[in-house]
Amino acid sequence: MQSFKKYDYVIVGGGICGCSIAFELSKISSSVLLIDKLDNVSKGASGAAGAFLSPLLGKPNKFKDLVNEALIYSTNFYKQNTPELIDNCGTVRVPKDRLDEDKFQSYIPFIDFHFEVDIKTKGYFFPIGSVVNSSEICKILSKNAEQLFNYDVVSIDFVDECWVVNKEILAKNLILSTGASIKLLDEAYIEIRSVWGQRIDIETSTLISTNYHKECSIAHTTKINDTTYKSSIGATHHRFVDEKDTNNEDTLRLLKKANDILTLDNVKVTKLFGGARASSSDYFPMIGEIVDSKKTLEEFPYLKNGTNVNPQRFTRYKNLYIYNGVGGRGFVFAPYLAKILVKHIVKENNIDDTLSLDRLFKRWVKR
Numbered sequence: 319m320q321s322f323k324k325y326d327y328v329i330v331g332g333g334i335c336g337c338s339i340a341f342e343l344s345k346i347s348s349s350v351l352l353i354d355k356l357d358n359v360s361k362g363a364s365g366a367a368g369a370f371l372s373p374l375l376g377k378p379n380k381f382k383d384l385v386n387e388a389l390i391y392s393t394n395f396y397k398q399n400t401p402e403l404i405d406n407c408g409t410v411r412v413p414k415d416r417l418d419e420d421k422f423q424s425y426i427p428f429i430d431f432h433f434e435v436d437i438k439t440k441g442y443f444f445p446i447g448s449v450v451n452s453s454e455i456c457k458i459l460s461k462n463a464e465q466l467f468n469y470d471v472v473s474i475d476f477v478d479e480c481w482v483v484n485k486e487i488l489a490k491n492l493i494l495s496t497g498a499s500i501k502l503l504d505e506a507y508i509e510i511r512s513v514w515g516q517r518i519d520i521e522t523s524t525l526i527s528t529n530y531h532k533e534c535s536i537a538h539t540t541k542i543n544d545t546t547y548k549s550s551i552g553a554t555h556h557r558f559v560d561e562k563d564t565n566n567e568d569t570l571r572l573l574k575k576a577n578d579i580l581t582l583d584n585v586k587v588t589k590l591f592g593g594a595r596a597s598s599s600d601y602f603p604m605i606g607e608i609v610d611s612k613k614t615l616e617e618f619p620y621l622k623n624g625t626n627v628n629p630q631r632f633t634r635y636k637n638l639y640i641y642n643g644v645g646g647r648g649f650v651f652a653p654y655l656a657k658i659l660v661k662h663i664v665k666e667n668n669i670d671d672t673l674s675l676d677r678l679f680k681r682w683v684k685r
């Protein structure tokens with residue numbers, strides 16, 4: 319074989335997931351390559367995100383616990399590693415209607431964070447809420463990894479104990495953090511549900527000192543000059559994307575929802591961003607090794623009848639990992655899960671069943 323450059327770790331996908339992994343791997347190796355088919359990091363969903371970090375309210379459940387644990391970890395992580403790119407100005411959650419207010423009241427015994435009543439909006443102010451600068455964070459987290467942009471990965475092959483990317487880049491370990499596009503993985507049990515959305519950046523003469531969330535989120539303003547401030551409003555939810563917002567529908571919808579929270583004066587929309595939130599079929603993230611369904615079923619055909627097999631005996635693609643399915647909370651999950659995944663890659667821990675792909679494989683086999 320021709321001699322190509324070989325890396326200890328190659329990451330495909332330069333969104334917040336790929337960049338968070340690059341950050342953790344760069345601490346333990348100087349041989350890390352981050353690839354993206356677009357012309358920089360954070361050009362997919364990560365660049366579209368309003369990038370709010372907010373608590374999840376509700377009755378106790380595993381997803382809420384995961385989100386709120388990640389929120390605490392990731393907030394501290396950004397404060398420590400990118401202090402100038404996180405604004406921990408708090409978020410006011412405004413109930414939509416009477417029903418929503420009743421729901422909020424029923425959640426009070428289970429709320430994990432301090433909050434205060436916000437008299438102005440009849441909402442609830444959570445000091446834990448933040449907003450981050452998504453693109454700059456991705457750049458900083460990935461800066462110690464080698465980077466390759468405008469490079470579409472179309473094939474990955476395992477040859478001589480090594481992953482070969484596009485038949486020319488060699489990787490001892492390959493991590494796929496490709497968001498909504500999972501074409502590189504030919505495994506029927508790995509599904510991505512995409513929810514497209516739009517965020518808008520605006521200029522306004524209204525000063526807003528904290529983030530607000532009702533049916534959309536409004537970021538606190540930053541000053542441009544004595545009479546003008548800038549802010550972001552996000553986000554809409556769609557099955558399909560219309561990045562240019564041809565009929566202006568999303569923009570108008572966001573402005574209407576934002577004005578339903580606060581009156582924004584002299585608004586000028588300066589930029590539109592569109593992207594796809596990539597979720598797994600059960601909305602929990604997907605991290606870790608990838609089960610080879612064909613080989614596993616050849617060895618354990620009775621899995622189809624519901625017979626239990628210890629997942630440690632499943633056949634997995636060697637040194638191939640996924641980091642995906644962070645849905646609408648990528649900036650909350652990414653640093654927290656990257657830490658867990660890197661510990662797993664260097665064989666220091668097992669990944670919980672709620673996060674690993676094993677759960678999805680087991681469910682798929684039984685169907």
Ligand SMILES: Cc1cc2nc3c(=O)[nH]c(=O)nc-3n(C[C@H](O)[C@H](O)[C@H](O)COP(=O)(O)OP(=O)(O)OC[C@H]3O[C@@H](n4cnc5c(N)ncnc54)[C@H](O)[C@@H]3O)c2cc1C
Pocket residue numbers: 330331332333334335336353354355356360361362363364365366367368369370371469470471472495496497498499502514515516517552553554591592593594595596641642643644645646647648649650651
């Ligand atoms: C409008 C909107 C608002 C949002 N608001 C928030 C919010 O307030 N808070 C929050 O936490 N989250 C928010 N999210 C969700 C957040 O953006 C995502 O969870 C997060 O960005 C997902 O990151 P990722 O790295 O998985 O995917 P992405 O950022 O999409 O990155 C995947 C990358 O992989 C690259 N890629 C894919 N396939 C290949 C290939 N074959 N070869 C090379 N490169 C490839 C793509 O080009 C892309 O850059 C929002 C999302 C949207 C769309």
